[in-house]
Amino acid sequence: MPEPTPRDAFLRGVRELLPATPGVFAWGLVTGVAMVKSGLTIPQATGLSLMAYAGSAQLAALPLIAGAAPVWVVAFTALIVNLRFLVYAAYIRGGFAHLSAGRRAFLGYVVGDVMFVRYVALLTLEPKYPQRVAYYLGAAAANWIAWQVASILGIVGADVIPTDWGLELAGTLALVALVVPLCAQRPALAGVVVASAVAVAARGLPLRLGLLLAVICGMAAALAVESTEGPKGKAGHTAQPDPESAAPHPSTAALPGAPEHRP
Amino acid sequence: MSELELWLCFVLITLATIATRSGLLLAGRRLVIPPRVESALRYAPACALAAIIAPDLLLADGQLQLGLGNARLLAGAAGIAIFLLSRSTIGTIFGGMAAFWLLKFGLPC
Numbered sequence: 409m410p411e412p413t414p415r416d417a418f419l420r421g422v423r424e425l426l427p428a429t430p431g432v433f434a435w436g437l438v439t440g441v442a443m444v445k446s447g448l449t450i451p452q453a454t455g456l457s458l459m460a461y462a463g464s465a466q467l468a469a470l471p472l473i474a475g476a477a478p479v480w481v482v483a484f485t486a487l488i489v490n491l492r493f494l495v496y497a498a499y500i501r502g503g504f505a506h507l508s509a510g511r512r513a514f515l516g517y518v519v520g521d522v523m524f525v526r527y528v529a530l531l532t533l534e535p536k537y538p539q540r541v542a543y544y545l546g547a548a549a550a551n552w553i554a555w556q557v558a559s560i561l562g563i564v565g566a567d568v569i570p571t572d573w574g575l576e577l578a579g580t581l582a583l584v585a586l587v588v589p590l591c592a593q594r595p596a597l598a599g600v601v602v603a604s605a606v607a608v609a610a611r612g613l614p615l616r617l618g619l620l621l622a623v624i625c626g627m628a629a630a631l632a633v634e635s636t637e638g639p640k641g642k643a644g645h646t647a648q649p650d651p652e653s654a655a656p657h658p659s660t661a662a663l664p665g666a667p668e669h670r671p
Numbered sequence: 672m673s674e675l676e677l678w679l680c681f682v683l684i685t686l687a688t689i690a691t692r693s694g695l696l697l698a699g700r701r702l703v704i705p706p707r708v709e710s711a712l713r714y715a716p717a718c719a720l721a722a723i724i725a726p727d728l729l730l731a732d733g734q735l736q737l738g739l740g741n742a743r744l745l746a747g748a749a750g751i752a753i754f755l756l757s758r759s760t761i762g763t764i765f766g767g768m769a770a771f772w773l774l775k776f777g778l779p780c
Contacts, residue, residue: 427759427760427761428760430761430764430765431760431764434764448677452677452678452681455678455681456681456684459681459682459684459685460681460684460685460688461688462684462688465684465687465688466684469680469684473672473677473680476672479676479679479680479683480683482680482683482684483680483683483684483686483687484687486683486684486687486688487687487690487691490687490688490690490691490692491691492719493688493691493692494691494694494695495712495715495719496692496715496719497691497692497693497694497695497696498695498704498708498709498712499712499713499715500696501695501696501698502709504696505700509697512693512696512697513689513693513696513697514693515696516689516692516693516694516695516696516697517688517689517692517693519692521719521720521723524716525716525720528713528715528716532713573772574743574768574771574772574775576727577727577743577746577767577768577771578764578767578768580723580724580727580728580743580747581746581747581750581763581764581767581768582760582763582764583720583723583724584724584747584750584751584754584763584767585750585754585759585760585763585764586716586720586760587716587717587720587721587724588751588754588755589754589758590716590717590720591717595714596714596717599714599717599718599721600717600718600720600721601721602718603717603718603719603721603722603725604721604722604724604725604729605725606722607721607722607723607725607726608725608726608729608730608735611726611730611733618722618726619719619722619723622718622721622722622725623715623718623719623722626714626717626718626721626722627711627712627714627715627718628711630711630714630717630718631707631710631711631714634710
């Protein structure tokens with residue numbers, strides 16, 4: 409197989425994100441509408457969307473802003489709601505360690521839930537993929553554009569877009585399509601079951617801390633199942649690609665990702 | 672909240688986002704993540720997705736709703752079935768939404 413150019417890799421990133429864009433789009437739309445409905449003007453809502461690019465933090469901040477909560481409470485809430493990104497950053501940092509600080513900061517800033525899952529799927533299939541930065545940028549660019557276009561449409565059209573159609577469900581369904589293929593691995597399936605149960609059980613926790621707790625419990629459950637499976641589980645150790653890492657184990661290579669987009 | 676305070680809020684939300692997303696990447700090699708934590712991180716996507724999806728589908732008005740009255744849960748189940756059969760993300764999104772609207776608004780005729 410010929411070495412992919414950065415352009416190939418960028419376009420592959422865009423292409424592999426495309427199937428999930430209707431979901432990202434629906435979410436952006438709903439977030440845009442919610443910002444205006446909570447009292448922000450069109451320039452304010454657009455500014456927040458373009459600056460923060462953080463749907464769940466924006467949604468969590470809205471009622472606080474509307475209720476004139478202290479500024480530090482708003483900032484703290486955004487920080488806690490975003491804590492899952494620490495987990496994402498811990499994963500991607502290994503692949504980007506050779507880049508300048510500015511580029512690393514930028515790549516971290518543009519991470520999103522959907523493109524992160526795509527990027528992990530790529531590294532699981534091809535741990536030594538040479539153009540991973542370009543791939544990541546392509547997926548991130550597609551994610552960003554889908555989100556911002558939808559968000560601004562939602563902001564501008566807040567008065568005409570119906571809120572009782574349950575459009576945000578489209579975003580959830582896009583995530584369903586991402587998570588189902590990951591469940592083919594037994595440890596991941598255990599993680600999914602535990603994380604789901606904890607997220608529902610801990611829904612009463614403030615600041616969406618239940619989400620973070622669920623992720624941590626899910627990862628612990630997945631590790632526990634992996635360790636009962638013996639050495640087989642070790643083969644999937646591709647989280648931080650390094651020159652010594654072995655080729656992906658066949659059992660993990662077949663799992664994540666969208667088969668319809670593999671050449 | 673004044674206009675100035677509002678924009679201060681936006682700047683702080685943005686900084687909170689950058690801190691969580693870029694902070695660890697800027698820590699560089701000085702920060703060593705234990706191997707066990709590193710191997711747990713491979714399961715982060717699946718767990719994070721599940722933790723976002725489950726409350727959306729299983730809760731209605733903040734309460735656990737596992738019955739046939741929960742249209743979002745049934746739409747999610749339809750989405751899973753469609754994905755398993757077709758492996759299509761687009762099909763999952765549009766099929767799931769179609770199921771949801773049928774349940775919520777009834778048949779068009």
